Amino acid sequence: MLTYSGWREPTVFIMPGYPLILAGVFSLVGSTSWLAARFFQILVSLAALWFAVKLGTRLGGRPVGLLSGMLVAVYPPNLTAPCFLMTEVVFTCLLLVSLVSFAKAEETRRAGWFVLTGFLLGLSVYFRSTSALLPVIFGVYLVLRGYPWKKMLVDVSIMGVVLVLCLSPWIIRNYLIYKQFIPLTVSGGNPFLRGTYLNNKIDEKLPWIEGDRISSDRAQMEYGKKRFVEGFKTNFRAYLRWYTIGKFSDFWGGPYYYRQLTYLPAKWVNMFHRFLLWTGLAGLIAGLWRRKPLPLLFLLVGGYFTFIHMV
Template sequence: MFVAYMKEPATRRFLLIVSSMVLILSLIVVLVHGDRLLLGDPVKLNNDDVKYIHSAKVLLHEGMLVYNSGNAPSAFIMPGLPLILSGWMAIFGDQNGVTAFRVFQCLLQALCIFPVYAVARHTFNHRVGVITALIAAVYLPDYFTSGSVLTEGVYRIIILMLLCSMIAALHSKKTLWYVVVGLWTGAAAYFKPQASLFPCMMLFLWLVYRYSFKEIVRFTFAILAAYIALLVPWWIRNAVTFGDFILFTSSAGSPFLLGTRIKYQLPPPGFFAAFPQYDPQTIFAGSDGEAIAKGLDILKYGLVHEPLKYMYHYTIGRFYSLYMVPFYLHDIFSIKKSFVWAVQDILVCGGLIGMVWAFIRKIGKPLLPVLLAIVYFTGIHLPFVAMSRYGYPMFIFFALFAGFAVDQALAILQKVKTHTREVGHDAKSTGYHTGL
């Protein structure tokens, strides 16, 4: 898919120009802002980014993955970011390694332009691909991400490449492409485990494209085999270190329980009267098993006593938190969050309009991969904590549909101008438009 597009000289030239612009701007952001984009204090270790830096240093110098565990080994997080960051530190030193990692993220942001264009063009056409690539090039949260030390920069390009691989596998029916799908899924799991079930969406695509049962079994095995092969080192490490099988992570603090908090508040006062075994001081503490039971009790009480409030929280509220709030946690060149927030609202609303428009136009099968990605990654976050950081990798698909809406609006304007010109020409040629 992408290789075919890159054979077109004009397309190749356009993408290289846009990606180069993104790279230059990203590098400027990194060099000008530097550590000012950190969210935490490197001494206090009070946010994810500084904890990642600390983990990478310990991993490099002591060969041990730690996170929220002092000097003891941890399975609190997936190891993807500390592994990459420690690699840059090994080459350039602890401090310069962080800068090198940021430069690496700048390159990833620039490279994202290519799969963004490819997915948009496959879904719609060349002009939508161009519009979407331009939106991606000026989207300010991307430049914040370039300078941050978080998982989102690497994770987003992995998701884009995973989606491109799924599209290529779907149309080629080649086992190798399905192995690539499994490998990209495994790579995504090393940063965010919630991506692991995304290839399940292939089952729906296989049915739509009339795959045989034999093909479905063969390609499912190819995806699973590649995925398992990539995750085996992590499972072995956990078994050796902790004497137990840990599929992904083992952490305190349940995203499911924390997701029951509305505006970060405690459950309603009546909840503690109805469930006296819980205490406001300890309700959000405890093991994962206890946390799930607590979360279910909070939901049970909330849906009975404040059903509209809780239904809103788990539907529109979740969507708003994921997509309507920009992942822009520090101002870039004094551009305020209020401006970025307004742009975010316009693009997401434009994307929703584009989705409806695409359904009206009955575009059909090419829409499915992107729509399934939005449905999957939105749905998988609904029961849990939802925030802009989790919605950020999916924003580009709303930009894609916004690009389609812009494309359709331009087409309508062009038709109106052409029609007006033709009417004016006809009136003039017949003597009716005389100016008298």
């Protein structure tokens, strides 16, 4: 289900964090209970809510913290996300914990907090490989905040080394099985190729090598690069618009994985989603104007994930 192939077959299609979580839950309850997995995700969502309050409090005091927690609690996709057996719930919680830890690390400038931040980021990569470069983003943030260069390099190196150490069991496992250096996954070819089709309209069969998922993914990556180059050569304006305005709107224009509830029509949820985006952006800009530190961090992290998903 998670790898789109048989469970007996080793894979590098996804990171192993979520399958390990499911295995732990199933082992604890003694059966493959999807209800138990969903209940676990509800508990993780509650933990994420608490860390959202902590971040909000750091941003603007207790009132902002409580407001942040309330908005996270009532945001409709967060009500339905625990029903989906996907990485979003656990990763969101780990990302929030990482941000709290990093904020404390910047405040105290103690190595221990940077070690903890690197460890938390390493855990988050086990669920979403796109978070692997967050230590670099944190380094950019420290520089923009006037952090001493030498101290920044040391602290970013600490986070990076700890992150790599966390990933070392996965990297070693991949080398032993595939005889290749695979630090994360081999599954980027398909989404990259799909992203080259204007407005997500796929009008042809994608490359596929029967019985070899790694080669299939790499073939799709190469074909995607070819389409990307040819697209900008032959239809520059359309591709430029798609890779800027189009994908940005696609990424931020609506809530993620929202399953419509009878008492919450999708139209209302979309309106609430856009209201939160605009008011949140206004709040971050106001925080920057007042020279508060966290708005810059939030904008950098949000910009990083936006860029990654627009490529």
